Amino acid sequence: MDLGSLLNALILGVSIASIWLIAALGLTIIYGTAGVINMAHGEFIMLGAYSSYMLQFYLGLPYLLCLPASFVIVALVGLALERGLIRYLYNRPLDTLLATYGVSLVLMQGVRLIFGSDPKYLAVPEMFQSNVMLGSASISAFRIVVLGITAFLVFALWLLFYKTRFGVQVRAVMQNKEMAASFGINSGRIYMMTFALGAGLAGVAGALFGVLAIVLPTMGASYVVQAFLMVVVGGGSLAGSVVASGVTGEMQSVFAFFTNDTFARFIIFVLIVVFLRFRPQGLFAQAGARR
Amino acid sequence: MGNLYHNKTAQWLTYAVFFAGFAVIPMTVDDSFLLNQLATYGVYGMLALSISLCWGFGGILNLGQGIAFGLGAYGMAMTMQMQTQDESNPIPPFMLNNSLDHLPMLWQPFQNTYVGMILAVAAPTLFCAVFGGIMFRARVSGPFFAIMTLAMLSAFYTIIIDRQPYTGGVNGLTPPSSLQFAGYEVDPYSPTAYWVVFGFLLGATVIAKLITQSSFGLVTQAIRDDSERVRFLGYSVAGYETVIYTVSGLIAAIAGCCWVMLVQYVSPAQLDVGFSLSMVIWAAIGGRYSLLGSILGAFIIQGAQSYLGDTFLATWLLILGGFFIIVVRFLPNGLASLVESGLGLFAAKRGPASAEPNGDAKPIPAE
Amino acid sequence: MPGLLEIHNLSKSFDATKVINDFSMEVTEGTLCCLVGPNGAGKTTTMDLITGRIKPTSGKIVFANEDITAKHEHIIARAGIGRKFQVPAVLRDMTVRQNLEVAYSRQTNPFWNLFKFRVTGLKQKLDEIATLAGLTDRLNDRAGILSHGETQWLEIGMVLMQEPRLLLMDEPIAGMTEGEIEKTARIFKDLRKTATLVVVEHDMGFVREIADEVVVMHMGSLLAQGTIQQIEANPRVRDVYLGEQEAA
Numbered sequence: 015m016d017l018g019s020l021l022n023a024l025i026l027g028v029s030i031a032s033i034w035l036i037a038a039l040g041l042t043i044i045y046g047t048a049g050v051i052n053m054a055h056g057e058f059i060m061l062g063a064y065s066s067y068m069l070q071f072y073l074g075l076p077y078l079l080c081l082p083a084s085f086v087i088v089a090l091v092g093l094a095l096e097r098g099l100i101r102y103l104y105n106r107p108l109d110t111l112l113a114t115y116g117v118s119l120v121l122m123q124g125v126r127l128i129f130g131s132d133p134k135y136l137a138v139p140e141m142f143q144s145n146v147m148l149g150s151a152s153i154s155a156f157r158i159v160v161l162g163i164t165a166f167l168v169f170a171l172w173l174l175f176y177k178t179r180f181g182v183q184v185r186a187v188m189q190n191k192e193m194a195a196s197f198g199i200n201s202g203r204i205y206m207m208t209f210a211l212g213a214g215l216a217g218v219a220g221a222l223f224g225v226l227a228i229v230l231p232t233m234g235a236s237y238v239v240q241a242f243l244m245v246v247v248g249g250g251s252l253a254g255s256v257v258a259s260g261v262t263g264e265m266q267s268v269f270a271f272f273t274n275d276t277f278a279r280f281i282i283f284v285l286i287v288v289f290l291r292f293r294p295q296g297l298f299a300q301a302g303a304r305r
Numbered sequence: 306m307g308n309l310y311h312n313k314t315a316q317w318l319t320y321a322v323f324f325a326g327f328a329v330i331p332m333t334v335d336d337s338f339l340l341n342q343l344a345t346y347g348v349y350g351m352l353a354l355s356i357s358l359c360w361g362f363g364g365i366l367n368l369g370q371g372i373a374f375g376l377g378a379y380g381m382a383m384t385m386q387m388q389t390q391d392e393s394n395p396i397p398p399f400m401l402n403n404s405l406d407h408l409p410m411l412w413q414p415f416q417n418t419y420v421g422m423i424l425a426v427a428a429p430t431l432f433c434a435v436f437g438g439i440m441f442r443a444r445v446s447g448p449f450f451a452i453m454t455l456a457m458l459s460a461f462y463t464i465i466i467d468r469q470p471y472t473g474g475v476n477g478l479t480p481p482s483s484l485q486f487a488g489y490e491v492d493p494y495s496p497t498a499y500w501v502v503f504g505f506l507l508g509a510t511v512i513a514k515l516i517t518q519s520s521f522g523l524v525t526q527a528i529r530d531d532s533e534r535v536r537f538l539g540y541s542v543a544g545y546e547t548v549i550y551t552v553s554g555l556i557a558a559i560a561g562c563c564w565v566m567l568v569q570y571v572s573p574a575q576l577d578v579g580f581s582l583s584m585v586i587w588a589a590i591g592g593r594y595s596l597l598g599s600i601l602g603a604f605i606i607q608g609a610q611s612y613l614g615d616t617f618l619a620t621w622l623l624i625l626g627g628f629f630i631i632v633v634r635f636l637p638n639g640l641a642s643l644v645e646s647g648l649g650l651f652a653a654k655r656g657p658a659s660a661e662p663n664g665d666a667k668p669i670p671a672e
Numbered sequence: 673m674p675g676l677l678e679i680h681n682l683s684k685s686f687d688a689t690k691v692i693n694d695f696s697m698e699v700t701e702g703t704l705c706c707l708v709g710p711n712g713a714g715k716t717t718t719m720d721l722i723t724g725r726i727k728p729t730s731g732k733i734v735f736a737n738e739d740i741t742a743k744h745e746h747i748i749a750r751a752g753i754g755r756k757f758q759v760p761a762v763l764r765d766m767t768v769r770q771n772l773e774v775a776y777s778r779q780t781n782p783f784w785n786l787f788k789f790r791v792t793g794l795k796q797k798l799d800e801i802a803t804l805a806g807l808t809d810r811l812n813d814r815a816g817i818l819s820h821g822e823t824q825w826l827e828i829g830m831v832l833m834q835e836p837r838l839l840l841m842d843e844p845i846a847g848m849t850e851g852e853i854e855k856t857a858r859i860f861k862d863l864r865k866t867a868t869l870v871v872v873e874h875d876m877g878f879v880r881e882i883a884d885e886v887v888v889m890h891m892g893s894l895l896a897q898g899t900i901q902q903i904e905a906n907p908r909v910r911d912v913y914l915g916e917q918e919a920a
Contacts, residue, residue: 515789516786518789519785519786519787519788519789520779520785520788520789520791521782521785521786521788523770523773523774524774524782524785526765526766526770527763527766527770527774529765530763530764530765530766531761531763531764533761534757534761534762534763535763535774536744536745536746536749537723537725537745537746537749537754537755538746538749538774538775538777538830538834539746539749539750539777539780539834540746540777540780541744541746541780541782542746544781544782545782548782548783548786
């Protein structure tokens with residue numbers, strides 16, 4: 015066996031893991047905090063990609079500025095959705111799943127009506143287009159950008175949730191909503207803000223995926239199941255999603271090295287089902303997480 | 306109970322009228338394409354029924370019903386494909402194109418029509434029994450089970466695309482001629498095909514209805530209400546959940562067989578996440594607590610899609626999505642609950658002596 | 673003679689906290705045993721351990737000479753243990769009648785129940801229990817709309833429908849009126865002819881009236897066991913429990 019190419023596979027695995035993780039980040043926040051299963055998450059990603067496309071195409075915004083801008087735009091969409099629909103469904107988890115699927119249909123078709131079904135492309139700065147050598151592995155510079163941004167976001171979220179007052183409030187609401195309310199924490203506001211935050215993160219992911227792949231109204235669908243599995247395997251916590259994405263990303267890459275991409279994906283789906291059979295609460299179950 | 310909606314005799318009568326209406330269709334319609342289309346609605350009705358049974362009555366949201374439907378459909382397509390192969394030419398053309406020079410083991414049982422058809426129904430049913438058994442024993446439930454079915458569905462979807470020499474890959478299977486059964490050729494555009502689907506839909510509905518009215522049905526409704534409590538009454542919750550999930554899968558597998566008989570075609574699209582979710586939408590809009598409501602939900606949505614879809618092609622998904630959101634938000638028990646509250650109002654007007662308190666937002670899902 | 677229910681050296685830890693610590697007790701067939709103790713003494717946890725809701729860290733539970741330690745909930749229920757929960761757990765979306773019907777769990781096999789449409793003996797039993805629980809007029813109402821007292825009665829009715837050999841009642845009279853408490857005491861005393869009862873209760877007046885035997889728990893361990901007179905005379909019990917009650 016060729017050790018060098020296996021090493022390449024491992025390096026590529028880190029990149030795959032970062033892609034899976036950034037797709038799952040927003041979902042982790044939303045599910046972990048409010049217990050909402052947001053089926054429109056893939057479409058939030060898609061909206062992020064289209065936001066970047068619009069800003070770039072119509073306003074000529076540089077790509078790196080599109081990232082925070084997409085965050086803001088999709089976060090606002092998420093905010094509107096939470097206020098208009100989700101907040102009425104917090105005590106009906108299966109219904110949020112269904113309602114958000116309805117939202118995903120509307121968003122997908124709405125974008126198709128406005129932008130058409132033909133693919134759009136995002137332009138990136140010259141320096142991201144080259145390839146970089148990592149040991150013997152050649153990897154596109156943009157994938158390293160994705161990795162960097164993912165790492166930055168994870169760190170920022172960790173700071174937000176564990177080092178700020180907002181984070182303390184979020185965790186208080188997660189543990190016990192009634193108790194938190196008696197300390198004057200407005201759980202409705204916390205849910206609203208985490209939902210917007212989660213949506214914004216999907217927006218950033220979309221701005222990145224728009225470069226890795228083409229921008230299409232249907233692009234979200236391919237990410238949503240995967241993102242869900244990362245969240246469920248991780249148990250809904252930030253650390254859980256990081257580990258779950260890391261392990262599955264590597265497995266995907268290594269299995270694909272021995273077989274092919276599609277078959278590797280099949281094996282991972284089956285392994286995840288087997289894993290959850292024995293640990294239905296996921297890797298790091300949070301105390302008080304809603305089931 | 307004062308409400309006619311919960312009257313068992315009235316329910317059976319409604320079912321009888323509904324199916325009688327469908328029985329006269331072939332006698333009045335001589336457009337064979339329309340007949341074929343109506344028969345495919347019957348297949349969708351079966352799928353909505355299976356979702357209603359599992360989700361409405363068992364409380365198990367299954368987002369992967371496409372597995373049972375798709376596997377059943379593939380089994381049937383394999384059987385029909387092998388009917389057109391013979392001794393001199395035993396290997397389907399797509400395999401030859403994928404440079405497969407012998408018939409794979411997986412395909413050999415399908416050389417016999419009867420074995421093939423039995424397998425087409427038995428394999429997905431067995432899968433449901435095993436998968437459901439494992440999951441429910443581990444007490445995976447609610448949204449988690451839904452996600453698991455989604456994962457399993459995606460797994461099947463990818464493996465079917467990946468194993469092109471055995472499954473036809475993305476192109477799927479297109480058996481060149483219609484089903485031969487016991488010496489007859491079942492023309493998909495004939496009334497015979499319609500009757501076959503009608504018969505299965507009727508049978509499945511009657512069986513499902515009987516299940517919900519049996520002691521089994523009572524226990525599953527109790528499990529849907531509070532599975533934890535039911536355990537302390539001595540019932541094995543996992544056992545009941547596995548049985549209802551498997552019966553639901555069996556109905557979907559039969560629907561898959563009927564579907565291929567009608568359209569002579571199967572592809573991974575039948576295992577697409579979107580299609581399985583549409584089944585849930587049918588049941589949700591029609592009313593998941595009502596078997597008949599769910600079937601009608603499938604007819605309404607698919608009918609609207611065929612007829613409005615041509616005019617509003619671009620906005621159809623927009624309309625469907627919006628409608629679905631409104632139903633989930635404001636009418637969680639679907640259109641059937643409108644009928645229920647309508648009859649409830651009627652009963653309340655007629656007899657003030659009725660002991661039932663009205664204006665209770667959550668109806669008793671007695672059906 | 674061995675007891676119907678025997679608990680030997682039962683322990684249960686959650687993380688590092690020992691909730692039940694080397695607890696043993698025995699319940700004689702045909703008697704009514706009251707399990708008392710201050711809040712957090714481990715009474716409900718003991719019920720959870722007996723009925724299989726949680727698994728013990730160590731120790732053994734024997735019911736009718738059969739080891740039921742760490743068995744599944746439904747297996748223990750089938751062996752003949754019925755339980756009423758502290759927070760009344762009824763099937764809120766179903767009618768009172770359906771609640772009682774489900775609780776009449778003679779046949780638990782899912783396959784047999786697929787073909788069962790009429791359950792023999794159900795109607796008679798249901799009428800009897802509904803009358804006893806005073807729910808005859810409410811049979812067609814949804815259980816979720818019952819008052820707290822009625823919900824208590826419904827759950828007691830459900831446990832009686834099961835016809836268990838051992839009934840575990842967790843705070844059965846909470847939320848009941850004076851008259852209803854008297855009625856409950858009467859019913860419980862009657863039940864001793866056919867069944868064995870373990871009742872968790874705070875109301876010492878009620879305990880005094882019904883108990884054949886009293887078991888006092890404190891911090892997960894057995895503090896004292898005996899008749900109500902013995903318990904009330906026990907100085908240790910006075911210190912940890914009765915004293916607290918009287919002070920309150």
